[in-house]
Amino acid sequence: MNYFNNNFPNFSNSGNFPNNNGGPQYPNTGSMPPYPPSPYTNNNMPPYPGDGNFAPNPIGFGGFENNQSGQMPPYPSQYQQQFPTNSFNMPNNDFSSNINDGFPIAPPNSNFPPPSSFNSQPDFRPNYPNVPPPSSFNSQPDFRPNYPNVPPPSSFNSQPDFRPNYPNVPPPPIYASQNEQAPFQGSPNPNQLYQTSHSGSNLFPNLNQNNFNQSIIQLNPTLRPFQPFNPAHDAEQLYKAMKGFGTDEAKLIAVLCKRTFPQRDEISRVFKTSYGKDLVKNIESETSGNFRQVLVALLQRPMVVESIHLRESVAGVGTDENALNDVVCTKTNAEMMELKHTYLQMYRRNLEDDVKDDVSGYFKRFLVSLINAHRSEAPADYQKAVAQAKELYNAGEKRLGTNEMVFNRIIGAESHAHLRLVFDEYQKLTGHPIEQAIKSEMSTSVQRAFLTAIQYIRKPAAYYAQRLNESMKGLGTKDKLLIRMVVLRSEIDMMDIKVEFQRMYRKSLESFIKSDCSGDYKRALLCLVGDPNWK
Template sequence: MISLQDDLDSLVNSPSSFSEKAGERGTIKPKADFNAGEDAAALKDAIVGLGTKEKVLIDILTQRSNAQRQLICEAYQEATGRTLLEDLKGDTGGDFEDLLVALITPPAAYDCHEVMRAMKGAGTKDSTLIEIFASRSSKQIKALFEVFKKGRSWVHFKNLFPTVPDIILKFCFCFQGKRDESTTVDTEQAKEDAKTLYEAGEKKWGTDESKFVDILCQRSIPQLRQTLVEYKNISGKTLQQSIEGEMSGDLEELLVAIVKCVKSVPAYLAERLYESMKGGGTDEATLNRIMVSRSEIDLMDIRAEFKKLYSYSLLSAIESDLSGEHGDCVKALCGGDD
């Protein structure tokens, strides 16, 4: 039987979704022999004709890369004088509309939209903020902030979103693409960081949260994986076990999410998908966000982790939970059974 320590040791050199090239483990690939004009014309016919042909919308928008969808949007506006966004909003509705709009939105703009939506209104959706910032690469987070607006400080964030807990805001601001992206591992630094985390949490009366945010937000993924190994050596527990035992609320959820993503973004997002569909009612916003944002990155790996964790496939979960055009569109993104 493989021990937890062995698992951590093997983790250090394992592939990471943070460094994977787009498309390698995604379910959506760029279409060969792509013609934006032809796709735009087909979408126009599907929308403008008598009754919307939802299957055409799904077939085209789920089988093109996001970059190709942007070209389709340009061709559509040139051909019709209207934006595809306006026509989709005028001709579809509900969760299906939300999903189609997400598909034609550039990735950084979509992440920014989801962050802003999570921060506004009654009750901040902290889990959405945590999910996005914990699972995105430095490049993705830099792009998100560029969409939001350059030069905003943490104070600006606090003024804009007074209902968001301070620890979540600090975390989001610290994550402005500051993570080291090197692949080399400094074992002595990992030991030092592990000791710092142990003394800031497990060994301390009260938690020095700033030490956790600084280390977990800025060290490279390989470096943090080595730190997890060293922490287990010092503490006798995993860092996740210590966090869950010592902390609660937003801080616990935040730090556990980071640790889970350091180990495996696909496994973390598989859990998020499961949570979005379990029990009565579906969290369609989370389901849409993960399926769209990971469809060209690592959705194949998320599918594999889902099957490993829950003993049934992601596709079968979607089929049980969703119906109609929205269900058909999500299934198309899923790309197959396992």
């Protein structure tokens, strides 16, 4: 069977070829003339020598496609491969005698190790500088980066202080030794201000904690962290004060009314661990009256104290609207979220539902707006403040009747910093403060709620000074209000409240307490407000 096209010449020894259909005539040489190099050939390959039947071919492997003779030039002897054949002249499947399995025999290379040397597992790793040999890895060298000012691993047991050095933050408590008698009265610098957070950020970290109105504010308390602080020593003093017959009330005051809440909480834990008694229950059994209420409030979290007063204000017959206003209208978003969370944990009730069931009208709407805890935290906007001051004027004094929802929408939703600017613009527009307009335009309940929010936004210290005066004014004393104000504000801004109280009423807060209270109850309150002569 002819596998070649008739258009190509026949390379036989017959001389001329008349039937080549126009192809070139080759002389009877018995060999194929050399072809010109193909542009697609690998001209870098060496030429293959002929064996007598073929002329030396200067082309590489790519030139085989131009060889129309159907025969390949022989490989050099070093690339020849002898395959064993069977009786059918076909390659045998048994290649066991062929070491290279059809691959060309590689030329000898002095740099390549012989096969027998692979059993020794030589080290083929790159020769990186400063890398120890494999045998040294068992010693576990220290590959840590050499950072400056970082102690070696063996020194971590000493527990160094890696806390950031924030300015204006009080140092950590200094624990005195067990044998050292810690004094009862510290002497921190009363003029030194420090920063702290009381917004419940640990419960709701997704809230913005960098806003001026929300968390980190300048405080001026009368009760500061006691130094040196030894909770075991303090727990022992409390145990001795309540042991046996009688109670040493002065020692209870000296310990509990001179420690901040985190320190009091630590003392309570150590007391229970050391003596197997609950400190709150022990104090309740050893004391009585308003003095007991002060000490118990000191051992409770601030939000727990306010949750108790909220529940008492809405439970039963009637509503203590002033307590509702004091707690609800003075909270930031984060504080309100923590308050609702604490109320739900304590009573398994929703604060908003309890408030809505107990009050009504625009008073209820304003409280629900505040409990929602969605007040803006944007900075003050002057153009917007001017427009909103005009809007408040048009919704109140300029018209017959009052559109309370405009006041609700602005006072209940805008940030404190922006509302202070709105109140200033309102006074410029009308010539009198906005409190005067609210007193003349609104009814009693909603009027007190708006006035509470406005007075607190304007100046918190002045608002609490007014509430402290109301708790002791006239016949009798509103002890729950007085205890709540003194206990909660003593660790926040009691120094500022005392200054405002003196300015507003021309008498000191201490003098009011001395004239209105008595006994251990009076001494505990005086100690909390910073009177050095509380004894």
